[in-house]
Amino acid sequence: MTDAIQFYDYHTWANKRIFNHIENLPEExxxxxxxSVFPSISDVLLHMCKADYIWLNVLSGVAYQKIIDGVSKFEPAHGDMAAIKQHASELESQYHDFFSRQPDLEQTISMQHPKLGTLESTYAETILHVVNHGTYHRGNVTAMLRQLGHTGAPTDYVYYLYEKKESKG
Structure with a gap:
């Protein structure tokens, strides 16, 4: 497994921890x-799904406008944690399908943005961006949970490594 895929697996592991933690709190x-940065925790998690969708499509070479048009499919999930969690699960499967079709994640790709222009990057660097973006927003969720009087769920990378080690052991 490449480092980029392992970090992506960490990303989905951490997201699942957040979803599971929230499911054990009062529904409201x-x-x-x-x-905060977002009006509610569900809004943060929906934003994360939209971003993961956008970047998967960028990695897949989909045109910018088609990606933007496709994001609207997430709007019915607004305010519905079960639907948001389902989107996250589907995206995880789609990313792994993408990984299975990419023999070289260090391959350079060209991204086009109407305002920012062209960016040359690698698949791996872009995947690490997805992970970093998720880490930032999981921090938002933890801060919001604390504001609401709840604890957060530990999602640091080292916890993922320990859990992974224990599952092998």
Missing amino acids: TAYQEVK
Whole structure:
């Protein structure tokens, strides 16, 4: 497994920990308004799904406007944690399908953005961006949970490594 795929697996592991933690809290917790970067925890998690969708399509070479048009498929999930979790699960499968078709994640790709222009990057660097973006927003979720009087779920990479080691052992 390449480092990029392992980090992506960490990303989905951490997201699942967040979803499972929230499922064990009072249902309204995910939807309560919080003065933060996003109005609610469910809004953060939906944003993360949209971003993961966008970047999967960028990696797949889909045209910018088609990607933007496709993001609207996530709108019915607004305010529905079960639907958001389902989207996250489907995206995980789609990413792994993408990985299975890529023999070289260090391959350079060209990304086109109407305002930012062209960027040359690798599949691996872009995957690491997806992971980093998720880490940032899981931090938002933890801060929001604390504002609402709840603890967060530990999602640091080292916890993933320990859990992975234990499952092999």
